[in-house]
Amino acid sequence: MTVQIGVAGCAGRMGRMLLAAVLETPAARLVGGSERPGHEAIGADLGTLAGSAPSGVALTEDAEAMFAAADVVIDFTTPALIAEHVRLAVGRGTSLVVGTTGLKPDHEAALEEAAAKVAVVQAANMSVGVNLLLGLARQVAAVLDEGYDIEIVEMHHRHKVDAPSGTALALGKAAAEGRGVALDEVAARVRDGITGPRPGGQIGFATLRGGDVVGEHTLIFAGEGERIELTHKATSRAIFARGAVRAALWTEGRPAGRYSMRDVLGL
């Protein structure tokens, strides 16, 4: 069965990648794409916008028409649009896949409200690989006791402004969950100077910054006589778009509810 997909904010960096990802997916059909009213690309062909062959579907400022045509809309835009997209999704019975980050409690509340009526998948990182790594982190940490020191090393490009990365913190949280502890109580986010020996049970973070690195994360379980390392290296932001399209296909026939990539991947 073909799933009819709409993409909000299609002229954006992620929007164009999402268009390309939908167009390369045989089980998906691109039925609409929106941009902010007055955007210079309104009317442009969505395939052309994605750098592919023309798709026969034009970029619109009419978000309602897109929601009406789609089974599911993928939203990587801005938190300011959440309320409006929730209203349209609920009104039209359209599922929502939300990758937009920076959500505040009122946006979360709006998504909860939508989830009572339609399927809503939301994740701050939609990469299949990263979400698989989160599942593995939880699983490995549940098996290995405090005899294995958990350290998380991440590297990103020189322009990144926050540290540790949101994904590194999510990995820490997943490992802490596996161990049945709260990350805040065991995290060592920075070390400097005479720190003393490493306390058992700590989850440590190390941050590297430089060049154009898209994103690399290694989760280390260091025990006596052996070390297990799980690494994910991102080389393209297209992984987020492909994960979002996978989530969109997964919503087909799914009951109303709030879901994460963990649900999508069956972890």
Ligand code: NAD
């Ligand atoms: P961007 O600024 O390039 O794109 C956002 C687009 O939304 C722009 O083209 C903008 O014109 C459009 N937009 C604004 N108002 C609109 C309206 N009323 N209707 C339709 N479109 C409208 O940003 P980006 O780099 O593509 O990132 C977008 C979001 O996705 C950010 O929140 C970013 O953090 C998030 N993101 C999430 C993941 C993930 O895996 N979940 C990965 C990468 C980026």
